[in-house]
Amino acid sequence: MKAKDTIFIVPSLLTTGNLFAGLYAIIAVMNANYLFAAIALLIALVFDILDGKIARLTNTTSRFGMEYDSLVDLVSFGVAPGILIYSWALSARGMFGSAVVFAFVACAALRLARFNAQADTGDKRFFTGLPVPAAAGVIATLVIFDHHILRLGREVKPLLILIITLVLAFLMVSAIRYRSFKDFDFKNGRQFNYLVASVLLLMLIAAAPQLMLFVLFVAYAVAGPLERPVRTLLRKPVVKSETREVRDPEK
DSSP states (O other), X not given: OOHHHHHHHXXXXXXXXXXXXXXXXXXXXXTTOHHHHHHHHHHHHHHHXXXXXXXXXXXXXXXXXXXXXXXXXXXXXXXXXXXXHIIIIIGGGHHHHHHHHHHHHHHHHHHHHHHHHTTTTSOTTEEEXXXXXXXXXXXXXXXXXXXXXXXXXXXHHXXXXXXXXXXXXXXXXXXXXXXXXXXXXXXXXXXXXXXXXXXXXXXXXXXXXXXXXXXXXXHHHHHHHHHHHHHHHHXXXXXXXXXXXXXXXXX
């Protein structure tokens, strides 16, 4: 086997790891082990980040890899979170709960299809709509946050999860732009700033992982809708100098 062929295999193996974690999350949900299911979704998210990064770094991106990644993402970040949502919070809501879960999974599929269709023409600096892995990350970290800290009651949890699920479904298929962070230039002399920010972020996550992971995913989810209004508010208004005519008081 040639070295170049081996490099092509590595991103696909990472994508397969993503699929394995997603299937494990589904099995964990069937066994009512929601915490393990949520952790498996986060592991799938790590695999999803790594396969794309390594494919770009080694210049081994391909149409096959993109299609394979999208199919796996639908399982790991569409179907698996949907089953988790239903079994964890919405099973008592009957057909209405099933309809909300279907909306989430369908919007995830539509979001992935649109991403593939716009892969060659879209702005690489931004995603159109909330990325499907980020939406699944909100669900997974919410389950972990609730298990350790929040402890939602039986009456509050279904209503809250219904609202969150519908909002995430809307954000995925919306035209709101989200930063992809692919335009970061690590060669412009800001490496030290990025290093300091990364260390501080890791410290916060290590101090309270159950809370901070949820906060980070929610912050990214709301960053898209809020970025433009915040920029507009922070933008300094342009003060136009008015020329006043000086008149002679005797006239």
